[in-house]
Amino acid sequence: MKKVLLILSLLLPAFSIMAAEHEVKMLNGGPEGAMVFSPAYLKINVGDTVKFVPTDIGHNSESIFSPDGGASWKGELNKPVSATFDKEGVYAYQCTPHAIMAMVGIIQVGDASNKDDFMKYVDTKEGEFAINKGRFKTYAEQVK
């Protein structure tokens, strides 16, 4: 019994450190221009949660690219939405009303094991933006 308690006391702090919650703000503007997520590129660990916060009004977060079996989500306008990432790889999301303005973001969970597929997706998606062309690609350069 004493041994079990000792093991538990060693494990519990490790779990609380490992599963972190991160925050991504939805903003009308930032250093990269109008309509942005901040941070637009975020690297987290497997098991972490990301909360998308409607800091400015008129935005949401909707997943648009996930690794096979990875999380997907669709938040409502002006509402916070959270997603937990149990599968490693690169994920992308957009703000539905501002998708055409390249209001997009990237979450890298652990290793970028699906990087090749992701980069192809970025190229395709870049063709859909009316303004802020190249923004998604610039974000994607941070995926290592």
Ligand SMILES: [Cu+2]
């Ligand atoms: Cu938006």
